[in-house]
Amino acid sequence: MIDTTQATSPSPPAALPEAGRSPWYTALGQLGVPLMAILLALIIGGIVMGVALKSFTAPLTGYWDLLVGAFGTPYDVEETLVASIPLIFAAFAVAFAFRGGLFNIGAEGQLYAGAMAATAVGITFTWPGWVLLPACVLAATLAGALWAAVPGLLKAYRGAHEVITTMMLNYVALNLMHYMLINSITGTPGPLEGPLAGNPVSRGVNATFPVIVPGWLVANARLNAAFLLALVCGVIFWFILFRTTLGYAIRATGFNIKAARYAGINVNRTILLTMLISGAFAGLAGVSYVCGVGGQLQDTFDNFTFGFDAIAVALLGKNSAIGAILAAILFGALDHGGINMQATAGIDTHIISIIQGLIIFFVGAEALVRFLSHRGYSVMRFRTARPEADVPAERAAV
Template sequence: MMKNERFFHIAVPIFAVILGLLVGAIIMLISGYNPILGYVSLLDGIVGDSYQIGETIRAMTPLILSGLAVGFAFRTGLFNIGVEGQLLVGWLASVWVGIAFDLPAIIHIPLAILAAALAGALWGFIPGLLKAKLKVHEVIVTIMMNYIALHVTNALIRTYLLVPGERTGTINTSASLASDFLMQLTQYSRLHYGIIVAIIGAIIMWFLLERTAKGYELKAVGFNQHASQYAGMSVSKNIILAMVISGAFAGTAGAMEGLGTYQYMTINGGFTGQGFDGIAVALLGANSALGIIFASLLFAGLKIGALTMQSAAGVPTELVEIVIALIIFFVASSYIIRWLFTRFSKEGK
């Protein structure tokens, strides 16, 4: 039974991707586009040269951390829809520290990342507290707090940090994750050292959930609160802690944008989408640290490669969004894929 579960955890995402690409090809044919040329152009846009590779890795960096935020909460029995808002407050906190202080890089960068993690953790603490003490469903609270985060960050920028261009100033170089070496290596892409932070985040999630007693306790509470309470575990504390850790991952994702890709923060007219993409990444990655890394690579590659697919094959970028939606749909329809596997395996016997 355990082997079957592991097999399905690996097989379902792979088949979801295959089915998504296949249905996407059919849609291209119906729409009058060449799916072979389209997908070849898409692949070329992902790994065609060092610049494209650098941009793909850069794009997957915040996706990994957003996916970890969603996946961690889900593994502990919670559904954190507020990753987008936690990312925004983390982004602003990292940029503020990057602007306000002028310290050695070895101190400044960790301090800015820590500020982002704490801001995201605080934004996660509120729905965690309401869930633990008042039984308010975290989905409702986190959705609403996304809008609060969007407008609060915009107001803070406009009031205290605004410079021409409807944005904050640029962070000090001592807080920057950008690297001349990585830029030259990838033909001046925006690749930065944030990918190392994201990988460390994935290792932390794996170690915490799989190798510590606290991780076991968090998962136990998520699996069955009544049994956990009967066993002497504090359900309330673990719910709050799970949301705080999830929020910290999301806030760190914001720091990757603030300290790495952009090095400032604009007044946003809407959401960035990174936090919501994290839900899809976690779903495709089966809420595991390693799976989330691979899923973020796929999603980042599709988004970066879509630009080349449009210019080289004339295929609209919206078709890539359709493919992504199809992949998510087939992952969510994993019951059908499991049924097909079971039926074919029985027929084979």
């Protein structure tokens, strides 16, 4: 029934969120649920803190320290942005795949692939920075795309579920990284391992993104040009999706794959291209760290879980470029501010993961958010007339 409705009127434009709404109205309407989700998550996180520390004031001081830690000084603002850089790229990867109807859990693995490629190029060659840095970026982009090509091909031509294949490739990439950096049982150093035997890190790369914050403004600033590259990628993300034929095909495939096929779109090719572009974004996340604040590849790279957090960031940002950037900065602020919260208020940083999880939970359960906020708040009034795009595709068709 769903398919026939779609097939008789193959008009994906009806589903575009921007159609026929003032941008201001749409923006507010789209912000409402995420904002309430963040608020509710902070409240529940505060309750957890208060109960765990048996104190009413602990959550308040904790959040204050979190806020000060994230934005208190120019240095903190800059560090918050630094923390958000890989998340922005990785969130683009996840969000782009979501737009094409694909759930790319594999941004994590694609990110390792990008990081390894960038490291390989960055430690092998000694070209001047203005040549080597673009080479590293290019290598990472290609490696990420290549790593994503496997699930893309398997999905497009074999029907293999991308959730499984991308997830399995995460573990393959992780083991590949261990192999690259850790001594073997017989003591042979890994192919990318640095000179210090038994230390699972690579040599420092010979080109890094230049710092873009002048020294007189913030001493020891680390915010680098990768952030600008991330913003540029945001424009590219938007341009591909909304200003090209390919983007139209991707969104149509993501919205209703059968309708897209009836409309003459080469769905298999679109799926493959979606994964390639998604993987390229993830690869950039890898290079943004290795040639950014990392300066080298460490075996502990997987502790950051940029690729997994990116799923949360993309969902919170509602799979839009600007949303992903804002959500990534929020997550960066929580991560960086959490350090101060632990140092000053003595609250374990893992509370941040709880809050992040709760935010995503509420973003997923919009009705729960509305239920909990009793529909009374002015922000929520924008939600009573929901833009059509918020209705799940299947139900919109009914």
